[in-house]
Structure formats: structure tokens, C-alpha cells
Amino acid sequence: MNKRFKKYQAQTTSNPLGLEIKKAKGSFIYSQNKKYLDFVAGVSVNNLGHSNSEINKAINEQLDKYSHVMVYGEFVQEKSIVLCELLSELLPKKLNCTYLTNSGTEAIEASLKLAKRITGRQKIVSMKNAYHGSTHGSLSVSGYEKRKRRYRPLLPNIFQINFNSKNDLSIIDNDTACVIIEPIQGGAGFISAKNEYLKEIRKLCDKHNVILIFDELQTGIGRTGKMFAFENYKIVPDVLVIGKALGGGFPIGALISNRKLLSKFISNPELGHITTFGGHPVIASAGLKTLQIILREKLHLKTIEKEKIFRDRLKHNLIYEIRGSGLMLCLIMKNSSVASQLVSESLNNGLILFFLLYEKRAVRITPPLTISENEINKGCDIIIQCLNKIN
Numbered sequence: 001m002n003k004r005f006k007k008y009q010a011q012t013t014s015n016p017l018g019l020e021i022k023k024a025k026g027s028f029i030y031s032q033n034k035k036y037l038d039f040v041a042g043v044s045v046n047n048l049g050h051s052n053s054e055i056n057k058a059i060n061e062q063l064d065k066y067s068h069v070m071v072y073g074e075f076v077q078e079k080s081i082v083l084c085e086l087l088s089e090l091l092p093k094k095l096n097c098t099y100l101t102n103s104g105t106e107a108i109e110a111s112l113k114l115a116k117r118i119t120g121r122q123k124i125v126s127m128k129n130a131y132h133g134s135t136h137g138s139l140s141v142s143g144y145e146k147r148k149r150r151y152r153p154l155l156p157n158i159f160q161i162n163f164n165s166k167n168d169l170s171i172i173d174n175d176t177a178c179v180i181i182e183p184i185q186g187g188a189g190f191i192s193a194k195n196e197y198l199k200e201i202r203k204l205c206d207k208h209n210v211i212l213i214f215d216e217l218q219t220g221i222g223r224t225g226k227m228f229a230f231e232n233y234k235i236v237p238d239v240l241v242i243g244k245a246l247g248g249g250f251p252i253g254a255l256i257s258n259r260k261l262l263s264k265f266i267s268n269p270e271l272g273h274i275t276t277f278g279g280h281p282v283i284a285s286a287g288l289k290t291l292q293i294i295l296r297e298k299l300h301l302k303t304i305e306k307e308k309i310f311r312d313r314l315k316h317n318l319i320y321e322i323r324g325s326g327l328m329l330c331l332i333m334k335n336s337s338v339a340s341q342l343v344s345e346s347l348n349n350g351l352i353l354f355f356l357l358y359e360k361r362a363v364r365i366t367p368p369l370t371i372s373e374n375e376i377n378k379g380c381d382i383i384i385q386c387l388n389k390i391n
């Protein structure tokens with residue numbers, strides 16, 4: 001592995017994949033002398049594949065006009081407005097206003113602050129095994145103790161409950177500011193929330209005037225058959241947090257809520273959330289083009305047919321289960337050793353797969369939404385060949 005990479009760039013694992021990237025286009029990433037089919041898409045980011053020419057054109061057009069000119073919220077910048085406008089057109093009426101941030105984590109942080117401001121309460125309910133980010137606030141509501149322990153004390157008044165367990169929901173009461181939940185728990189192993197469970201949470205949040213926050217960082221922007229995963233359930237959150245694929249490959253986050261609720265950031269104190277680069281015009285133009293292309297090509301709807309090909313093709317005695325929805329899929333392998341062997345064998349054979357944060361038996365399959373049937377079949381062939389070798 002490149003020595004300078006390990007020497008000068010701070011590392012967060014002792015065994016990074018370490019692929020040296022030369023270029024990337026469509027569903028492929030290239031090193032100096034090898035081509036790799038990408039089944040990861042930068043961890044649910046590159047929904048239109050790599051180096052999309054329409055996104056590149058939109059970025060260049062914006063760059064030629066202006067780039068960063070002011071911190072968030074002071075100047076009127078057309079592309080950011082149109083992006084927020086399009087999001088509100090796509091969403092139910094009550095989600096009619098957007099605050100753009102630099103990252104998903106920042107949007108999560110802002111959403112927790114917003115819930116406190118709206119309700120005047122401090123108690124937060126979140127899920128065990130959730131992942132919402134790695135800063136103090138977002139780590140506090142994340143639910144994997146092993147990753148949290150060394151950073152305590154974290155935020156007080158966080159109550160973590162078992163995902164999908166209706167019995168735990170009595171914790172939601174008149175003192176609760178918000179409930180934060182991923183509709184499909186990512187790091188935990190792509191575990192889908194049950195319809196009845198989410199409905200019950202919505203009911204209790206309504207009863208006690210609690211803000212319901214949906215973290216759709218991974219599930220949003222067309223990955224699970226709808227533009228947003230909450231549309232698969234018959235409920236609407238009070239705050240929707242998105243990011244990742246929204247930026248078309250560039251850093252972004254967004255919290256979307258009702259204009260009246262978001263106006264809490266305006267006063268008492270003013271500047272309730274501050275960010276220098278949120279709403280960056282170049283990133284907004286990439287995000288806008290991304291949404292427009294997904295809608296035009298109906299890529300979100302097509303994920304369901306593509307999911308079916310994966311499920312049909314990936315049958316093997318070492319695969320215990322395929323979890324997830326649309327093109328947010330993961331293979332649950334016999335054990336963690338098989339999972340890591342599969343990731344490294346596939347890489348040797350020209351296919352990029354990856355792990356999940358907490359569930360070590362899992363192998364991630366989150367390819368670009370633009371992936372072709374041919375490419376899916378090619379990747380599945382490699383997976384089956386590698387598993388036969390491991391067997």
C-alpha cells in the first residue's frame with residue numbers, strides 16, 4: 001500500500017482497502033492498471049455513477065459564474081433556492097422548507113437542536129444500534145456502545161430503545177423533545193423498520209407533541225424504490241434529514257421541515273444554526289442536477305427491478321440472508337470471516353464491495369442507481385465465483 005497514504009493521512013482503521021485511484025466513470029473505478037466494478041458507490045453517494053457528464057457541466061457552469069460568496073443564509077443564490085424549491089415540490093406539504101448543511105452529520109446535529117427549540121424539552125429518544133454520525137451530538141444518539149464508550153460524557157437525556165420493539169415505546173412522553181430513527185438501520189445490518197412500529201411511533205409523537213426525525217442519509221434520494229424511504233410507509237416525519245447522494249458526489253446535508261418550525265432558528269437566539277459552507281452554490285447545482293436526472297430517468301422506481309436481479313442471482317450456501325430494499329442491500333454471510341474474505345477476494349477479482357459499521361457478518365451492496373443489468377450480472381458472477389473459492 002502507498003506509504004505516503006499511511007504516513008501523512010490520518011488513519012481510522014489498521015486495514016483500509018487502500019485502492020489507489022486513477023479515475024472513475026459510470027459504474028467503474030480505475031487504478032493504474034485495473035478496472036473495478038463498483039457495488040458500493042462511495043457508500044450510497046454516487047447514485048448516478050461516477051463522473052456524470054451532466055453534473056460536471058452543471059458544476060462548471062456555476063463555477064464560471066461564482067463559487068463561495070457568503071456564509072449560509074445571507075445572499076440570494078439561485079441554485080440553492082431552486083434545489084430547496086424542488087425538494088419541497090417532491091415532499092408532502094408540511095415538509096416545505098430546507099436548511100442546507102455541509103454534511104449529513106451536521107444536519108443531524110441541527111435537527112436535534114431544532115427539536116429542542118420547538119418543544120422546549122431536552123429528552124431525546126433514539127434507537128440502539130443506530131448510526132447518525134460521529135460528532136458528540138450525533139454520536140450521543142447513535143447506539144453502538146463500543147464506539148461511544150471512550151468519548152463519554154456525551155449528551156445527557158438520551159434514551160435508547162430497541163428498534164422495532166413496540167414494548168419500548170412507552171418511553172415517548174410529554175417530556176420528550178424528539179424521536180430520531182433510520183427507516184432502515186444501516187450500520188446495524190440494513191434492518192427495515194416495521195410499518196406498524198413506525199405508525200405507532202407517529203401516533204405517540206402526535207399524542208405528546210414530540211418531533212419525529214427521520215434520518216434518511218442512506219435511504220433517501222431514490223435508493224429504496226421511492227425518492228424517500230418514508231414514502232414506503234404511510235407516515236410523514238416532522239423533520240427529514242438527507243444528504244449523501246443529494247450532493248451528486250459532493251459534500252452536503254439537509255434538514256427539511258415546516259417553515260414555521262424551522263423559523264425557530266431565526267430568533268431567541270438568532271442564528272440558531274450557523275454554517276459557513278451550507279448551501280454552497282456549486283454543490284447546490286450538482287445536487288439540483290442529480291435530483292432532476294433521477295426524476296427524469298425514474299431511477300428510483302427502477303431500483304425494484306434491479307433488486308430482484310440481485311436476489312435471484314445471489315443464492316449460495318454461504319449467504320444466509322439478503323437484507324434491505326431496492327439498491328440498499330446487504331448480504332448476511334455465514335460469519336464475519338466469510339464476509340471479510342468475500343470483500344478482499346472480490347476486490348482481487350475486480351469488484352468493489354464493502355462492510356457495514358456494526359454488523360460484521362454483512363457485506364454491502366449499494367451500487368449506483370444507474371447500474372445496468374449486464375453490470376449487475378457481471379458483479380454477481382464474481383461474488384458467486386469468490387464464494388465457491390472460499391467454500
Ligand SMILES: Cc1ncc(COP(=O)(O)O)c(C=O)c1O
Pocket residue numbers: 103104105106108131132133134182186215216217218243244252253
Ligand atoms: C444513517 C446515517 N446517518 C448519518 C450519517 C452521517 O452522514 P455524513 O457522513 O454525511 O456526515 C450517515 C453516514 O454514513 C448515515 O449513514
